[in-house]
Amino acid sequence: MSASPIITLDKNGQEILTVGFNRFGFDSEVGLEALRSLYLRPHYVVSADEIPATASDLDEESQEKQHAKFNQGHIYLSKSIFHPNTHSISYTTLSRFPPVKLLPPSTRKRILVTGGAGFVGSHLVDRLMLLGHEVTVIDNFFTGSKTTVSHWVGHPNFELVRHDVVEPFMIECDQIYHLACPASPPHYQFNAVKTIKTSFLGTLNMLGLAKRTKARFLISSTSEVYGDPEVHPQSEDYWGNVNPIGPRACYDEGKRVAETLTYGFHRQDGVDVRVARIFNTYGPRMNPYDGRVVSNFIVQALRGEDLTVYGDGKQTRSFQYIHDLVDGLICLMNSDETRPVNIGNGDEFTIGEFAELVREIVEQVQERDGEKPAKRVGVVYKPIPQDDPQRRRPDTTRAKETLGWQPRWTVRMGLEEMVRYYKAKMAEGSI
Numbered sequence: 001m002s003a004s005p006i007i008t009l010d011k012n013g014q015e016i017l018t019v020g021f022n023r024f025g026f027d028s029e030v031g032l033e034a035l036r037s038l039y040l041r042p043h044y045v046v047s048a049d050e051i052p053a054t055a056s057d058l059d060e061e062s063q064e065k066q067h068a069k070f071n072q073g074h075i076y077l078s079k080s081i082f083h084p085n086t087h088s089i090s091y092t093t094l095s096r097f098p099p100v101k102l103l104p105p106s107t108r109k110r111i112l113v114t115g116g117a118g119f120v121g122s123h124l125v126d127r128l129m130l131l132g133h134e135v136t137v138i139d140n141f142f143t144g145s146k147t148t149v150s151h152w153v154g155h156p157n158f159e160l161v162r163h164d165v166v167e168p169f170m171i172e173c174d175q176i177y178h179l180a181c182p183a184s185p186p187h188y189q190f191n192a193v194k195t196i197k198t199s200f201l202g203t204l205n206m207l208g209l210a211k212r213t214k215a216r217f218l219i220s221s222t223s224e225v226y227g228d229p230e231v232h233p234q235s236e237d238y239w240g241n242v243n244p245i246g247p248r249a250c251y252d253e254g255k256r257v258a259e260t261l262t263y264g265f266h267r268q269d270g271v272d273v274r275v276a277r278i279f280n281t282y283g284p285r286m287n288p289y290d291g292r293v294v295s296n297f298i299v300q301a302l303r304g305e306d307l308t309v310y311g312d313g314k315q316t317r318s319f320q321y322i323h324d325l326v327d328g329l330i331c332l333m334n335s336d337e338t339r340p341v342n343i344g345n346g347d348e349f350t351i352g353e354f355a356e357l358v359r360e361i362v363e364q365v366q367e368r369d370g371e372k373p374a375k376r377v378g379v380v381y382k383p384i385p386q387d388d389p390q391r392r393r394p395d396t397t398r399a400k401e402t403l404g405w406q407p408r409w410t411v412r413m414g415l416e417e418m419v420r421y422y423k424a425k426m427a428e429g430s431i
């Protein structure tokens with residue numbers, strides 16, 4: 001199934017053709033199409049009458065033909081063929097890698113991304129790879145998945161290591177993006193002790209590595225360090241309102257102590273640190289079952305199920321698209337800003353309003369694709385989780401002033417792209 005071309009307009013109505021920018025001596029600009037081809041790639045679904053009764057009956061010649069279809073064109077295409085009638089999947093090693101920039105050794109960096117097979121990590125990896133850097137991913141695949149970066153496996157600039165950051169890891173590198181930690185409330189509460197260990201021991205290990213290698217260290221912190229905020233919007237100077245013994249504490253307090261450790265190494269050992277406080281982010285490759293609101297609502301709407309709003313839906317969140325976040329992370333890493341920086345989008349919605357918006361966008365995409373759902377999905381109300389923050393919106397003045405960064409994607413544009421991604425995943429059989 002190939003989706004119709006998407007024209008993406010930014011907040012000022014200008015078409016977005018590239019993401020990233022050349023700032024602080026680091027050029028992070030790549031074409032949106034090249035990036036999009038890595039996650040919104042055309043999926044080729046073999047129809048039942050095209051293939052024999054079982055996948056194993058495919059003779060070599062017809063398999064070659066099937067695979068050849070994937071490897072035409074200038075951009076990376078899918079490496080898998082889904083057989084709906086036998087519910088099986090064929091993988092091929094015939095894939096070719098998307099072209100990456102050829103950087104001179106003096107500007108090529110050795111970059112470690114912990115949690116690089118996760119939602120945020122995999123998008124960061126795509127960008128760093130296309131830019132021509134050497135990227136090593138470590139991930140324990142608890143919430144990350146090999147499929148998010150499988151299109152780079154085998155590339156000479158790329159290495160994927162199964163490793164849990166609670167154990168030390170040795171490597172020579174110039175920059176460390178430390179992202180490893182479950183981020184969705186159901187996931188991080190699933191094994192609270194492990195979440196705390198990951199935040200504390202994982203960060204301790206990676207800071208130790210940064211100290212030894214003199215690599216620059218960036219940690220992905222979170223808006224959850226502000227807890228259920230009494231100040232709105234939240235600026236970096238706000239100290240937060242966190243329940244230290246509640247069900248969210250394993251993550252909130254874990255990230256708070258991770259920040260404390262980071263500044264401990266900075267003051268005591270001179271480690272060069274960056275702290276990004278990330279606000280609610282969404283986009284393709286978000287695990288459809290991870291339980292966060294954006295993935296839940298889109299998948300529910302696409303399946304024709306009612307959207308589950310927790311509580312009365314009056315709590316607010318501000319949603320940022322993944323490409324804006326990656327722009328912000330790269331910008332921060334290469335800047336001189338060592339204080340914490342909020343990276344988020346100021347477009348604030350009540351969850352009730354957001355449910356309406358998601359429903360509307362899913363309906364628009366379905367209509368454009370000529371699909372008519374049997375009925376309009378509704379909204380059902382479920383109990384609000386304990387300690388669910390009531391209001392959240394980033395004050396991004398610091399990011400604007402010191403990084404020259406501001407979000408460019410409208411929520412509408414980002415959601416539409418994410419809907420297309422999940423639709424393709426459904427057609428491919430993986431949702």
Ligand SMILES: O=C(O)[C@H]1O[C@H](OP(=O)(O)OP(=O)(O)OC[C@H]2O[C@@H](n3ccc(=O)[nH]c3=O)[C@H](O)[C@@H]2O)[C@H](O)[C@@H](O)[C@@H]1O
Pocket residue numbers: 183184185222223224278279280281291292293294296297308309310311315317351384385388389
């Ligand atoms: O991004 C952030 O700043 C942080 O906050 C998120 O936590 P939360 O904002 O609670 O994210 P969701 O689980 O997506 O929930 C957002 C709101 O929607 C509600 N919700 C969630 C899911 C659902 O099906 N329905 C629903 O109404 C939740 O109760 C909550 O009020 C995640 O914990 C982290 O990824 C992250 O660090």
